[in-house]
Amino acid sequence: MTSPALLPAAALDGTVLRHWNKGARRDLTGRAFWSCVTQLADWLEARTPPDAFVLVIGHSRPEMMAMFLAIAASGRLGAFFPPSSPIQDEQHYFEQQRHALSAINPTVICAMEHAVAETVRLIDPTLAERVLEVPDVAIVPEIGEPRALAAFRTRLASNEPLFVQHSSGTTGIKKAVAISGRMLTAQFAAYWPLVRAEAGEERLRIATWLPLYHDMGLIASFLLPILGGDCISIVDPFEWISDPGAFFRLVEADDCNVCWMPNFAFRHFVRLQRTLKPVRLDSVRLWVDCSEPCRWLDARAFEAAFVDWGVRPRSVLGCYAMAETVFAVSQCPGDERRALSVPPIVPPGTPIIFTEARVLHDDGEVTPLPGHKAVLSSGRVVPGLQVSTWHDEVCLPEGSYGEIGITGDCLFPGYRGRDAADSNIGSDGVFRTGDLGVVLDGHVYIFGRLKEIIIVNGKNIFAGDVEAALGQVVGLRKGRIVVFGVESDMTGSEELIVVAEQDPASSASMTETRSAVSRLVSESFLVKPRDVRIVEDRWLIKSTSGKISRDENRRRYLDQFRSPQA
Amino acid sequence: MKPFTIEDLQVIAREIINDREIILAPSMSAADVPGWDSLNHTLITVEIEARAEVEVDPAQLAELPNFGALVKFVCARQA
Numbered sequence: 127m128t129s130p131a132l133l134p135a136a137a138l139d140g141t142v143l144r145h146w147n148k149g150a151r152r153d154l155t156g157r158a159f160w161s162c163v164t165q166l167a168d169w170l171e172a173r174t175p176p177d178a179f180v181l182v183i184g185h186s187r188p189e190m191m192a193m194f195l196a197i198a199a200s201g202r203l204g205a206f207f208p209p210s211s212p213i214q215d216e217q218h219y220f221e222q223q224r225h226a227l228s229a230i231n232p233t234v235i236c237a238m239e240h241a242v243a244e245t246v247r248l249i250d251p252t253l254a255e256r257v258l259e260v261p262d263v264a265i266v267p268e269i270g271e272p273r274a275l276a277a278f279r280t281r282l283a284s285n286e287p288l289f290v291q292h293s294s295g296t297t298g299i300k301k302a303v304a305i306s307g308r309m310l311t312a313q314f315a316a317y318w319p320l321v322r323a324e325a326g327e328e329r330l331r332i333a334t335w336l337p338l339y340h341d342m343g344l345i346a347s348f349l350l351p352i353l354g355g356d357c358i359s360i361v362d363p364f365e366w367i368s369d370p371g372a373f374f375r376l377v378e379a380d381d382c383n384v385c386w387m388p389n390f391a392f393r394h395f396v397r398l399q400r401t402l403k404p405v406r407l408d409s410v411r412l413w414v415d416c417s418e419p420c421r422w423l424d425a426r427a428f429e430a431a432f433v434d435w436g437v438r439p440r441s442v443l444g445c446y447a448m449a450e451t452v453f454a455v456s457q458c459p460g461d462e463r464r465a466l467s468v469p470p471i472v473p474p475g476t477p478i479i480f481t482e483a484r485v486l487h488d489d490g491e492v493t494p495l496p497g498h499k500a501v502l503s504s505g506r507v508v509p510g511l512q513v514s515t516w517h518d519e520v521c522l523p524e525g526s527y528g529e530i531g532i533t534g535d536c537l538f539p540g541y542r543g544r545d546a547a548d549s550n551i552g553s554d555g556v557f558r559t560g561d562l563g564v565v566l567d568g569h570v571y572i573f574g575r576l577k578e579i580i581i582v583n584g585k586n587i588f589a590g591d592v593e594a595a596l597g598q599v600v601g602l603r604k605g606r607i608v609v610f611g612v613e614s615d616m617t618g619s620e621e622l623i624v625v626a627e628q629d630p631a632s633s634a635s636m637t638e639t640r641s642a643v644s645r646l647v648s649e650s651f652l653v654k655p656r657d658v659r660i661v662e663d664r665w666l667i668k669s670t671s672g673k674i675s676r677d678e679n680r681r682r683y684l685d686q687f688r689s690p691q692a
Numbered sequence: 693m694k695p696f697t698i699e700d701l702q703v704i705a706r707e708i709i710n711d712r713e714i715i716l717a718p719s720m721s722a723a724d725v726p727g728w729d730s731l732n733h734t735l736i737t738v739e740i741e742a743r744a745e746v747e748v749d750p751a752q753l754a755e756l757p758n759f760g761a762l763v764k765f766v767c768a769r770q771a
Binding site: 367370390616640641653654656 | 720723730738
């Protein structure tokens with residue numbers, strides 16, 4: 127497989143960006159887009175020191191994408207930061223953002239819209255002087271190669287940080303991964319040929335609604351297509367949520383051929399199918415299912431639900447990705463799609479052949495065993511990376527279930543401001559991910575985690591953080607609260623469940639307490655609990671060590687409240 | 693056309709969220725209901741449109757202060 131051309135000159139006069147906003151489309155050629163980058167880089171250089179760390183906040187549109195590249199082209203370090211969400215109340219949003227912005231300590235904050243600038247100033251008046259409102263740019267196309275493109279190309283050859291990706295923390299932004307030009311180009315050289323081969327076309331037309339502050343939106347759906355001179359059709363994530371059909375209309379209108387989405391989005395489209403106006407989706411050769419446990423049943427359900435719209439069989443393929451490796455660790459080829467039916471409990475260190483696990487194929491056995499989960503293969507490891515599995519300090523033979531470890535070309539050197547040891551990178555150079563899975567016949571399957579992280583619609587939530595936050599709710603007994611995840615066939619994601627004992631001394635009604643829990647979790651963590659159960663005194667089970675047991679209480683909850691007889 | 697009621701909304705919410713114990717009151721809002729997230733809000737809106745035979749925008753409904761206002765809004769559209 128040959129290396130793809132990096133920033134090809136031919137893309138300058140082709141369309142590289144199609145921005146959709148409430149049904150209207152604006153197209154930009156490579157020349158117009160990169161000229162916009164040049165203008166914004168000039169604007170930024172006049173206002174910031176060369177070593178500035180610049181945050182970009184706003185809604186997904188070409189100017190915001192150009193701003194991000196302008197920061198890199200001008201030698202500054204940039205990162206996207208999420209705008210406010212309509213489901214958060216102002217007080218909690220401000221509190222969290224103040225904390226996160228204080229931890230990041232940016233030199234300046236580029237607000238893409240006036241309203242965003244006003245919000246940031248309200249969040250923390252001490253930040254007011256760091257806020258720069260990015261002006262509207264009347265794009266003047268440059269003759270020849272735009273200056274910013276040449277500068278960006280130079281930075282791609284460097285080991286210095288090019289930009290920062292922030293991991294999705296819960297109560298604040300927790301970890302920052304600095305990506306160098308070399309890391310980004312290594313990921314491009316390793317991953318992009320696989321995507322192009324799967325799409326069967328040299329020039330990709332990417333469809334995306336993904337937020338640019340998440341790696342799937344930033345890397346797979348923005349930076350890699352820009353490096354490849356491909357075309358991106360983009361709609362803002364808030365517009366996708368309120369009008370999911372608009373995304374399919376975009377796919378049809380722009381003849382898109384590749385799309386990355388988290389697993390829950392495939393399930394969401396299945397649930398919405400009968401309400402959407404049919405469009406043709408034949409153009410899409412590759413739907414990549416990524417960012418949370420990939421589910422075989424959801425991939426197949428999506429293909430079945432939209433077969434009459436042209437969705438191809440076996441076009442939904444799994445991918446394992448993370449910010450720490452820039453993006454993709456593995457990607458499943460279309461002709462090798464498969465899944466693993468795994469029992470609900472597999473102790474780490476167990477060879478998978480010693481369990482009842484079995485491989486499922488589209489042409490063979492497709493139904494998981496009763497009680498099993500069917501994990502879609504995340505495919506083969508991309509060139510330049512190596513994946514191993516571990517149990518404590520022992521590297522396991524292939525085929526054993528354990529913690530996923532990664533080494534290789536585009537692996538990060540450690541979180542920004544932390545050394546390798548403090549970033550789960552051992553002296554052997556292996557990054558221990560905290561994800562649990564198995565490599566079997568060369569395919570990666572991810573289906574567990576070392577820590578109690580609940581992934582709700584692509585967002586990572588630490589159960590312990592939620593339990594700690596709920597300690598302040600009136601009506602609950604302190605220390606008698608448990609939070610856990612339950613995999614959901616309905617949503618294609620995990621559901622966050624809260625079970626808490628009522629404080630007998632409180633006068634709050636059960637309805638009031640449930641409402642208070644629901645509000646606090648959604649406002650603080652940006653996800654809704656699927657269920658809040660207020661139970662009687664001593665309902666919760668403690669482990670032998672005297673701690674509230676998540677596993678035992680999860681089982682008890684499922685038996686008592688979610689079994690068919692409940 | 694039968695006017696849309698809070699009971700209709702409760703039936704829809706129970707069905708979409710798959711929780712038959714949900715009880716809605718006019719003073720409550722989506723924030724009070726476990727499981728009523730932004731994705732389910734879109735699905736609930738679609739069901740409201742089908743049941744009440746009106747067109748409504750999910751964003752408009754999300755801006756209303758409580759379920760009482762939501763029911764009134766849908767009824768006004770039906771009129």
